[in-house]
Amino acid sequence: MLNPESTFPDSNLGTSQNPKLKRVLIGIGGGIAAYKICEVVSTLFKSGVEVRTILTNSAQKFITPLTFSTLSRYSSFTDENFWQPIYSRPLHIELGEWAEVFLIAPLTANTLAKLAHGMADNLLTNTVLASTCPVVLAPAMNTDMWEQQTVQQNWQNLLKNSRFHSLQPASGLLACDRVGAGRMAEPSEIIAYIQSLLHTAGKRDLAGKQVLISAGGTREHFDPVRFIGNPATGKMGLALAQAALHRGANVTLVHGPLNSDIPLGIEAIPVVRAEEMHSAMMRCLPKADVIIMSAAVADVKPQDYSHQKLPKRSLPKSLALEPIPDIITELAKRKQSHQLLIGFAAQTGDIITPAVEKLHRKNLDAIVANPVDKPDSGFGSDNNQAVFLDKQGHQLEIPPCTKLQLAHHLFDFIGSH
Structure with missing residues (x-):
């Protein structure tokens, strides 16, 4: 045949x-x-x-x-x-x-x-x-x-x-x-x-660069088996890490719990709580040339923590919460002029307006406006779509593609402006 x-x-x-x-x-x-x-x-x-x-x-x-x-x-x-x-x-x-x-x-x-x-x-x-x-x-x-x-x-x-x-x-x-x-x-x-x-086509445009990426969701426990979390799987952050590695970068990945293996060549720092991610990102910041906050970090955490599992009958009817320091805001305050800081804005409905507001309010160099209410996009999916925006006013819409392709489009975008 x-x-x-x-x-x-x-x-x-x-x-x-x-x-x-x-x-x-x-x-x-x-x-x-x-x-x-x-x-x-x-x-x-x-x-x-x-x-x-x-x-x-x-x-x-x-x-x-x-x-x-x-x-x-x-x-x-x-x-x-x-x-x-x-x-x-x-x-x-x-x-x-x-x-x-x-x-x-x-x-x-x-x-x-x-x-x-x-x-x-x-x-x-x-x-x-x-x-x-x-x-x-x-x-x-x-x-x-x-x-x-x-x-x-x-x-x-x-x-x-x-x-x-x-x-x-x-x-x-x-x-x-x-x-x-x-x-x-x-x-x-x-x-x-x-x-x-x-x-x-084989170019190594990130050769010699230190790329720091956060990935996955954080978990804020109120007892050893229960936590406040989100559906983030870390696939987008892992794709960013792979893309950077394949383009020649030295990559550090600070990640919450993942279901995927991390390829050889990527320095992985596992964390669970937002506080741990904050500490790791601040520790790694000084050596980084590019910082990408793709992790879905908790905004609040329980005020109280029980070191033993709470029986069902003892679960509180209301959970007292307290805010968690914003990691990307702190990164923006500490970053040097040669460093690029990119954030993610996972949104539903109008994704552009809140992303532009976040871009300027948090003093970012660029942001990825990411719809999480579209089919086969966002949390847990192998595919994604987004709009890239930077502080110079450039805007680029990326139609649905794999998360690895989206990662490469992002590195192309930040490298061209």
């Missing part, structure tokens, strides 16, 4: 069937982690991304080209295709020119060594040299292999080339029963990095 000729019209591998679609090339290396790339390919395809896959000979020991052909709806390429003169131009040239982002996962020690020394002896490595797009590397190997001095030297040397973007292996139980570093990044983390690079 699928054949190499049908993959690209008129055997021209550089011409997409739909030029509006994003184009991702994925090279799969030989390792048990290759099975994870099935989810990557499937998810990208469902999101409207065109995907091409290259399998090394070793990869085919773990998973078949037919699997990826089925998931991507295009033929997978192997070294057997590389040496067949059935295309109008060399296959590695066509694939290299076609790709907007190139993922290599799992990256083996063997392929890493070849890339670090500019070697090209198969379709995958030849295509890397024939391309100019950003390349995402997701290593996976035994801990002792990963920690070998030669492997680490190859890794560090390769990352000196700005084309290459790293997804560091995590620690955990490996297929060899060893517990340690070498576990390939999870599909969700890989997909997020690819989506970032499709937006930025």
Whole structure:
């Protein structure tokens, strides 16, 4: 049903069937982690991304080209295709020119060594040299292999080339029963990095910058099991942290309780109460270049706290409350002239008027007016929409998109004014 000729019209591998679609090339290396790339390919395809896959000979020991052909709806390429003169131009040239982002996962020690020394002896490595797009590397190997001095030297040397973007292996139980570093990044983390690079084309405009972000909701307990809170999940703040990390920033994330894992490379400071978030943000403020308060912080807290769970019959009929100091107002008072402070205004109905008022009253550099009464937007959703405003009077409306895309639009906005 699928054949190499049908993959690209008129055997021209550089011409997409739909030029509006994003184009991702994925090279799969030989390792048990290759099975994870099935989810990557499937998810990208469902999101409207065109995907091409290259399998090394070793990869085919773990998973078949037919699997990826089925998931991507295009033929997978192997070294057997590389040496067949059935295309109008060399296959590695066509694939290299076609790709907007190139993922290599799992990256083996063997392929890493070849890339670090500019070697090209198969379709995958030849295509890397024939391309100019950003390349995402997701290593996976035994801990002792990963920690070998030669492997680490190859890794560090390769990352000196700005084309290459790293997804560091995590620690955990490996297929060899060893517990340690070498576990390939999870599909969700890989997909997020690819989506970032499709937006930025690999630019690292935040390199060397310290970005401080608050995320999630705070909880103000009146006994060990009951609290005043809100529906915030921290997804928006986590997306901001990922976007900043992918653009080269050093990221600190001060967050309330989350249901999501935090990717490697982000310094995470967990908190529960608004007072704890206040303390952490003030402590981290002096080193930050960009501060984004996306957390949904409580406005009030119970006056009294019981160290033991209150029985139902003892619950107060009315709860005495007291205000909580406003974190972003305090940040605005302490920030230096070189620092940018961005706030969020979660609103219903008219989102612009209260956001503009908050922008000026709290002396912010920019604000994100965020409707929380729209479908598939706001608290708990994977998507969002917003209007960006800054103190110079610029305004930009962002239609519904993923929270990661919204995060990148925000960094574009604050970087352009």
